[in-house]
Amino acid sequence: MNIRELIYNEFLFFDGATGTYLQENGLKAGEMPEYLNINAPETIVKMHENFLNAGSNVITTNTFGANALKFYDEPYTVEKIVTSAVNNAKKAIANTGKKAYIALDIGPSGKLLKPMGDLGFSDAYKLFSETVIYGKKAGADLIIIETMSDTYELKAAVLAAKENSDLPVFVTVVFDETQKLLTGADVKTVVAMLEGLRVDALGINCGLGPFEMMPIVEEIVKYTSIPVIVNPNAGLPRSENGKTVFDITPEEFAKGMVDISNFGATILGGCCGTTSEHIKAMIDSVSKLTPKPIVKKDFTFVTSYAKAVELGKTPKIVGERINPTGKKKLKEALISDDMDYILKEAIMQQEKNAHILDVNVGLPQINEPEMMERAIFEIQSIIDLPLQIDTSDAKTMEQALRMYNGKAMINSVNGKKEVMEQIFPLVKKYGGVVVGLTLDEDGIPETAQKRFEIAEKIINTAKEYGIDKKDIVIDVLAMTISADNQSAKTTLDALKMVREKLLVNTTLGVSNISFGLPTRDIINSTFFGLALQNGLTAAIINPSSDSMMQAYYSYNALAGLDENCANYIANVTSKTVQVDVKPEFSETTLSKCIEKGLKDTAKDITENLIKTMSPLDIVNLELVPALDKVGRDFANGTLYLPQLLMSAEAAKMAFEVIKENVPQDDTKNNGTIVIATVKGDIHDIGKNIVKVMLENYGFNVIDLGKDVPVEAVVDAVLKDNVKLVGLSALMTTTVVSMEETIKAINKVAPDCKTLVGGAVLTEDYAKSIGANMYAKDAMESVKYAQMVFSIN
Amino acid sequence: MKINKKEIYRYLGYKGNTPTDDIVLLVDECLGEILKVMTPKTTHKVFDLILQEDKICFATMQVKSQNLAKNLEGCNKIVVFAATLGVGVDMLINKATRTQIAKAVIYQACAAMLIEEVCDELNYKIECEYKNLKPRFSAGYGDFDISHQKDILELLETYKKIGLSYTESFMLVPTKSVTAVIGVSEFLQEKPKNKCLNCENKTCEFRNEE
Numbered sequence A: 001m002n003i004r005e006l007i008y009n010e011f012l013f014f015d016g017a018t019g020t021y022l023q024e025n026g027l028k029a030g031e032m033p034e035y036l037n038i039n040a041p042e043t044i045v046k047m048h049e050n051f052l053n054a055g056s057n058v059i060t061t062n063t064f065g066a067n068a069l070k071f072y073d074e075p076y077t078v079e080k081i082v083t084s085a086v087n088n089a090k091k092a093i094a095n096t097g098k099k100a101y102i103a104l105d106i107g108p109s110g111k112l113l114k115p116m117g118d119l120g121f122s123d124a125y126k127l128f129s130e131t132v133i134y135g136k137k138a139g140a141d142l143i144i145i146e147t148m149s150d151t152y153e154l155k156a157a158v159l160a161a162k163e164n165s166d167l168p169v170f171v172t173v174v175f176d177e178t179q180k181l182l183t184g185a186d187v188k189t190v191v192a193m194l195e196g197l198r199v200d201a202l203g204i205n206c207g208l209g210p211f212e213m214m215p216i217v218e219e220i221v222k223y224t225s226i227p228v229i230v231n232p233n234a235g236l237p238r239s240e241n242g243k244t245v246f247d248i249t250p251e252e253f254a255k256g257m258v259d260i261s262n263f264g265a266t267i268l269g270g271c272c273g274t275t276s277e278h279i280k281a282m283i284d285s286v287s288k289l290t291p292k293p294i295v296k297k298d299f300t301f302v303t304s305y306a307k308a309v310e311l312g313k314t315p316k317i318v319g320e321r322i323n324p325t326g327k328k329k330l331k332e333a334l335i336s337d338d339m340d341y342i343l344k345e346a347i348m349q350q351e352k353n354a355h356i357l358d359v360n361v362g363l364p365q366i367n368e369p370e371m372m373e374r375a376i377f378e379i380q381s382i383i384d385l386p387l388q389i390d391t392s393d394a395k396t397m398e399q400a401l402r403m404y405n406g407k408a409m410i411n412s413v414n415g416k417k418e419v420m421e422q423i424f425p426l427v428k429k430y431g432g433v434v435v436g437l438t439l440d441e442d443g444i445p446e447t448a449q450k451r452f453e454i455a456e457k458i459i460n461t462a463k464e465y466g467i468d469k470k471d472i473v474i475d476v477l478a479m480t481i482s483a484d485n486q487s488a489k490t491t492l493d494a495l496k497m498v499r500e501k502l503l504v505n506t507t508l509g510v511s512n513i514s515f516g517l518p519t520r521d522i523i524n525s526t527f528f529g530l531a532l533q534n535g536l537t538a539a540i541i542n543p544s545s546d547s548m549m550q551a552y553y554s555y556n557a558l559a560g561l562d563e564n565c566a567n568y569i570a571n572v573t574s575k576t577v578q579v580d581v582k583p584e585f586s587e588t589t590l591s592k593c594i595e596k597g598l599k600d601t602a603k604d605i606t607e608n609l610i611k612t613m614s615p616l617d618i619v620n621l622e623l624v625p626a627l628d629k630v631g632r633d634f635a636n637g638t639l640y641l642p643q644l645l646m647s648a649e650a651a652k653m654a655f656e657v658i659k660e661n662v663p664q665d666d667t668k669n670n671g672t673i674v675i676a677t678v679k680g681d682i683h684d685i686g687k688n689i690v691k692v693m694l695e696n697y698g699f700n701v702i703d704l705g706k707d708v709p710v711e712a713v714v715d716a717v718l719k720d721n722v723k724l725v726g727l728s729a730l731m732t733t734t735v736v737s738m739e740e741t742i743k744a745i746n747k748v749a750p751d752c753k754t755l756v757g758g759a760v761l762t763e764d765y766a767k768s769i770g771a772n773m774y775a776k777d778a779m780e781s782v783k784y785a786q787m788v789f790s791i792n
Numbered sequence B: 001m002k003i004n005k006k007e008i009y010r011y012l013g014y015k016g017n018t019p020t021d022d023i024v025l026l027v028d029e030c031l032g033e034i035l036k037v038m039t040p041k042t043t044h045k046v047f048d049l050i051l052q053e054d055k056i057c058f059a060t061m062q063v064k065s066q067n068l069a070k071n072l073e074g075c076n077k078i079v080v081f082a083a084t085l086g087v088g089v090d091m092l093i094n095k096a097t098r099t100q101i102a103k104a105v106i107y108q109a110c111a112a113m114l115i116e117e118v119c120d121e122l123n124y125k126i127e128c129e130y131k132n133l134k135p136r137f138s139a140g141y142g143d144f145d146i147s148h149q150k151d152i153l154e155l156l157e158t159y160k161k162i163g164l165s166y167t168e169s170f171m172l173v174p175t176k177s178v179t180a181v182i183g184v185s186e187f188l189q190e191k192p193k194n195k196c197l198n199c200e201n202k203t204c205e206f207r208n209e210e
Helices: A018-024 A033-039 A043-052 A078-096 A121-138 A151-164 A187-196 A211-222 A250-263 A275-284 A326-333 A339-351 A368-382 A394-403 A417-430 A448-464 A486-500 A510-514 A520-533 A546-558 A565-575 A590-596 A597-611 A615-636 A641-661 A687-698 A710-719 A734-746 A763-768 A778-788 B006-012 B021-037 B066-071 B089-098 B101-130 B148-156 B158-161
Strands: A058-060 A102-107 A142-146 A167-175 A201-205 A228-231 A237-240 A243-246 A301-304 A308-311 A316-322 A356-358 A387-390 A410-414 A433-437 A471-475 A505-509 A538-540 A674-677 A699-701 A724-728 A755-759 B041-048 B054-057 B062-063 B076-086 B177-185
Touching: A018 A033, A018 A043, A033 A043, A033 A078, A033 A201, A043 A243, A043 A275, A058 A078, A078 A102, A078 A121, A078 B148, A102 A121, A102 A410, A121 A151, A142 A151, A151 A167, A151 A187, A151 A339, A167 A228, A187 A211, A187 A301, A187 A308, A201 A211, A211 A228, A211 A250, A228 B054, A237 B041, A243 A546, A250 A275, A316 A339, A316 A448, A326 A339, A339 A356, A339 A368, A339 A565, A339 B021, A339 B089, A356 A368, A368 A394, A368 A674, A368 B089, A387 A394, A410 A417, A410 A448, A410 A597, A417 A448, A448 A471, A448 A486, A471 A687, A486 A505, A486 A520, A505 A510, A510 A538, A510 B148, A520 A546, A538 A546, A538 A687, A546 A565, A590 A597, A590 A615, A590 A641, A597 A615, A597 A641, A615 A641, A615 A778, A641 A687, A641 B021, A641 B101, A674 A687, A674 A710, A687 A699, A687 A724, A687 A778, A687 B089, A687 B101, A710 A724, A710 A734, A724 A734, A724 A778, A734 A755, B006 B021, B006 B101, B021 B089, B021 B101, B041 B101, B041 B148, B041 B158, B062 B148, B076 B101, B076 B148, B076 B158, B089 B101, B148 B158
Parallel strands: A058 A102, A102 A142, A142 A167, A167 A201, A201 A228, A316 A356, A316 A538, A356 A387, A387 A410, A410 A433, A433 A471, A471 A505, A505 A538, A674 A699, A674 A724, A724 A755
Antiparallel strands: A237 A243, A301 A308, B041 B076, B054 B062, B076 B177
């Protein structure tokens, strides 16, 4: 029986702790255990023999940290470490004459991935690939990816394992007592992502002892359809005379593992602190039991790196705002690369309680795969909602699915053979919940029955690819009633048939129903209610439409899906009953609002002023004097940074209103400035403060972000013939790249000035690295910019 | 955990002045949000310390630093520790940095106060066990080279234990994190009342001269 079959029929027993054994046999704190594969192979072989004699039928190679970040010099290359580690395991098996599998052990890289850290996803993939390639070549029987605490790193490791070998892939992660990974994912999120990536078994290791793990194991078994691995520590670690010790005896450990196997886990072993005695006691007790059958589950989860959204119970909202179709401002933002606008739309929808965000960036003028990757990366840097990747380009879809952190919603396939052939292999490989549109080579059928048949065809074809129907969401398509007055009825009938007969989840672009009609909100929200009643489980709508959200909350309350009508009361009644408590406009002026930092009032007043006053007058008579006053008070030390920034934000709101009301060419541009946090530096609050202030003073700011390579700054300077660059660096180690950046700018654009700032910089330090100017705060940056561009 | 709002105001540049009511409210709101997302974790180990003429040795580490050597005078053990508020705080700050810069600055100040509190608590715990402690000292202070950040993190296995890692330029990630060493002396230590007075950076805008 091969391993893939065996794990559905029998218990599999892993070994215990490598680190604990090696520390007891001479490994000192801070020394890397992987060296011993080469320097003391006999110790490693002996360790494996101990576990084999205890009854383990899987032994893990001593390769936890064997990646190129740690091992790059002869004689300790990744290849040599991994090869010798697998050979040591083989030798132990030969010496003992036992039958056992060799698991190639892969631990975390030790680096946090971007956007949190500085290791790129594809770089992480390369690191893991190397280990996999050598492990497979040396003769490992399976791969165990373990002790993972970040879903993104985990995804890189799993892809590396699957794309560079055909070995079974087992995965265990570290949940803490709150049942979360360090990067925030809960059990459902991890299970959904790993099953999507088609690993062979999954579970938990390290961090906790068997007793603390039980509730987590219960949760894993509840949601997963594949075999569950549990490798606990020998209790919780405790410090004794400066040494880490674990308290649980072999007998207690065995008792805990019996309970764990009763919860349904079938692949069992130990982590930190577990000796061959622990493993022997466990095997003696557990092998008397019958393994619990592995039961298929039917949950539909769409996830980010931290959140799982379940479809099929309470209906869910998919926010439709990040899609350029019919949205002029988003189109402009995409063309001008204004990522902040996209992020604002994302945050707005999150605040309006969307559960999933649709992301579509398809425009003929832009490079879609590249923009899609950037948009997903940026959104996932600040928002933890799952995303629906919306593109008709298969290349964009593949790149996006590869780099997406979680199990995405995929928009979409349809009944066309060619489209299914393109998209289903991607769903199979990367995982995801895929939307199936009920149209095919003949177009959109006019009858509900025909749409139902296409849905059936999509589900059956998916099955041939190994994609379960729990991962399919059918869209029976809403078509406007202005063209066909039966179209809503057809959609609702089809929806009901699909939901009731095929038992799949459903989605609809709800507002399509009213194209070409006046006051569309009323039709849309009424249709929305009807669609929900007929089985709609994931509605693509605009969450900032009050009438749609009211329909949503009312439906849930009426359908018995809202306990005590709590969500209805919290989200609907408060909004409609609440009296508008804005301050009296007549009492206050725009400049006063800006001085006080009242964003919303500043916006309202500007909207009124623009009707009677010229934009230039608003800027010169209200905005600029207020900003100047606040700036002066800040410089004099009578007003502090938070107030300065609140005023800046209020002014920004006013500027945005003005911009919307004047033609693009008339907006004031005092000069273009490139700003960046330099290469190697990931702290960008200071730079962003400067950005907000410069924009308020009428400068066009090109923000290159953080950790910006020298070449990117140079390219930006040359592209727009920029005359001023602002650079920020926090530490002495990154001031080095600041100096390199300045030198590179001076070389290609000698008349471009450089302005620098950051915690460790001083005026002298700035001079010594060749900067033209040091600014100690944002106001000084503004003053210098005004000087460079001869303003005032 | 102790919440020291005065420290937050100090980090915001108030230099002992009281913020206006609207800022006090905003700080409270931001503090509440940070407390909700933070997942503070710490780890530490104790090693025998050998002070040689030109280097400081413990575990697998060898450090050349006169400032640290001075700090560790009379010590025979060394505590190495790491603490972090977790990635959730970074996420919150990053989000505000892109959209609500005033809040970003306040989150940042709240987090700075909180990570110091986490360190103080751990420091106190260690003190109960090992008594005479020197003031904590971090890589990057004085001539204690920042590249030792990597050695400290690897020695404590911080990525595995508390999710703390570093960048190529030795910045800690998550960013709201601290690593430090604490000397354990054989003799009773006088406690400095104000940590700022031990610091060489006399022009620091946050310096507390009280």
